[in-house]
Amino acid sequence: MHEVSRQTQWEQRTELPLALASLVFLAMYAVLVLAQDLPAAWRDLCAAVMATAWALFAVDYGVRWRLGGQGLRFVRTHKLDSVVVLLPLLRPLRVVKVYEAVQRRRGQPRLSLHARVITYSGVTAVLLGFACALAVYDLERGAPGTDMHTFGDALWWACTTLTTVGYGDVVPVTTGGRLIAVGLMACGLALLGAVTGSFSSWLIQVFSRESGSPDGEEPPRS
Amino acid sequence: MHEVSRQTQWEQRTELPLALASLVFLAMYAVLVLAQDLPAAWRDLCAAVMATAWALFAVDYGVRWRLGGQGLRFVRTHKLDSVVVLLPLLRPLRVVKVYEAVQRRRGQPRLSLHARVITYSGVTAVLLGFACALAVYDLERGAPGTDMHTFGDALWWACTTLTTVGYGDVVPVTTGGRLIAVGLMACGLALLGAVTGSFSSWLIQVFSRESGSPDGEEPPRS
């Protein structure tokens, strides 16, 4: 809290621009995957923008490493950051920090803990599902024996996976697609945990507020 | 509490008639979807009843907006109400308010928090599943490659989706049907959260009651 002020200052200033950069990164990736018949020049432009965004992420990571002054321990204490630099499509996982940065600008946070958890889970799920659907669609397209013919199929698959419904009418068949799918399933589990967990604790809180105190139902009618 | 009395009065008086109107709306929609070979005159009658019910919802929304005196902020603070006016099939989601209105007429509520949560989840799930099954059946009927041949299939699909079992023997294949399905899956997640959450907090409560206040709960404030 005392010495890391330059680090937190840096993080507060860069959080929002980097979030925008990661949205641009995602959008460019979507264009590359979905608009196959784009002229080569445009495709090159998209790739260049993606590279630039990724360079920004790398620079940010480097600066924070420097400011942290922890050496190799930085990698261990910032696991999520390290993974996110290598796989920029996972940046939506940092949505919590972005949200907090936005809130700080607009004054104190208004939402209760449960509303925040559900908001985070929802936004993370939507962005991550979209990114995974793009990546899986790119890998599965044209694979022999696949049922994933359009990007709509890929989105449908991502939804059934994240909610752990798993119809199985559209499934990845390539090794790469399955690896991504396993990651998305794990996220689906965590999402389920977030929703049920926050609902559960909200209930407990409502209950303890409603029934006055200790450990029974409504106070005994005398 | 002090100035909104006219608003709450209006809500208390209209809640039950509007709930009836939404059941009639759902019934008419069911007739339109399921009884395809009804004479055109009857079908027109059903459509007219639906339009009337929807007009009632719109009038109610307008009156409450007026009484609230908040201008555009009303839309933000009454998100669920706004969505429900546009998509009247989602009105079952307001079951909580209806239930509270019924309870108010019959005296104080009898059910514990957990019983209420499970009742709400159950009624919401049944009504919403029925409405979604109708809408999806209407969209899927006759689509090429669909397995949803009868309304029974649609109901079966809705049950497997709400419980997140997801066999996949009957799945929507049209874009519209899939969009509705994604909404139903999200509701399935929330339903699961409600059931597990209320069960969990009920357990904690039973435990703290049973074991006196053993080693982990708060002492009774005297």
Add this chain to the structure above:
Amino acid sequence: MHEVSRQTQWEQRTELPLALASLVFLAMYAVLVLAQDLPAAWRDLCAAVMATAWALFAVDYGVRWRLGGQGLRFVRTHKLDSVVVLLPLLRPLRVVKVYEAVQRRRGQPRLSLHARVITYSGVTAVLLGFACALAVYDLERGAPGTDMHTFGDALWWACTTLTTVGYGDVVPVTTGGRLIAVGLMACGLALLGAVTGSFSSWLIQVFSRESGSPDGEEPPRS
């Protein structure tokens, strides 16, 4: 507690014999469903035993109604009992009462709340899954287009349903089978809620015990 003593006495005395009778009922039903090529005389015997067991359940229900002295309100306050008389295959749902009767005979209960919840959930799931697999197998056997060829398939289906995994390689296709399946899915949801809920509250308890009173839990009582 004061006036219902004859009722509770009756319940304590009959609980175990009735539990045995319901196991016999289930076993006879299993014989009738699985041993199709049994001589008619044996099959009649099984049916007679089932009828006798059911008569015992009905007599017990009648006696308790009488002892309760509540008239028609008895049906409302004993919903589970009433359902179980009509559908004796659901008797495993009363396992909690049986367990408590057994514990009363052997002294005070030993298990913690969480162990009891998990035991109840497990035994209920096994018995109910077995009963549902029998009933569904009986209905599906020989239905056109079914994949449920052996009783092993039916058990496999029951397991995938109760855990909400839902592969969909074996699914009921008849209306009766699907109705039973929906009931089993709802039980799967409740089972999931029981497991996650008891795990969650056990964790909370362990945590508050372990960490003394770290930063937010109750102060130690001295």
Add this chain to the structure above:
Amino acid sequence: MHEVSRQTQWEQRTELPLALASLVFLAMYAVLVLAQDLPAAWRDLCAAVMATAWALFAVDYGVRWRLGGQGLRFVRTHKLDSVVVLLPLLRPLRVVKVYEAVQRRRGQPRLSLHARVITYSGVTAVLLGFACALAVYDLERGAPGTDMHTFGDALWWACTTLTTVGYGDVVPVTTGGRLIAVGLMACGLALLGAVTGSFSSWLIQVFSRESGSPDGEEPPRS
């Protein structure tokens, strides 16, 4: 605590070597299952190593039985240990004890309860999923009508089962494979419970810390 010191000493000394032995056991089993065209001599070597590891487990079990001095009650109070001796592939379930032994060597534990629960769940899920995938692949390989052609398919099946997604594109069809699958499904349920439970209790804790002591949590220490 007082008399069992020799037992706990034994357990602390043998825990880590036995964990290594169980990893070797798993690795040898993997070699036997996956490398079908290995020369017979090498396969015999693998089998010998497996037998040795199993003998170590049996000796450890015997020694602890002896030291416990409880006679047959040992089997009842060490249910997990007894199962693990008979089915050495289930040894990953003991990962909690191994972890605690490692922590004891390196000083006090650093992780919070929730981090520990999620770590245990994760490591258990990965090891158990791998062991089950091996066993199911061994049983299913070449079975008529199976879709499990490669070990990758088996791993993919294990992932979809543990997360209760259950696509159903790859499912076991043999009786043995299905029995193992039912065990894995039960573990998936427990894993789900662990994740949602720990998330839920973490949320409650964060909440009570954040909001001071609002209306039902512990009183503030002055």
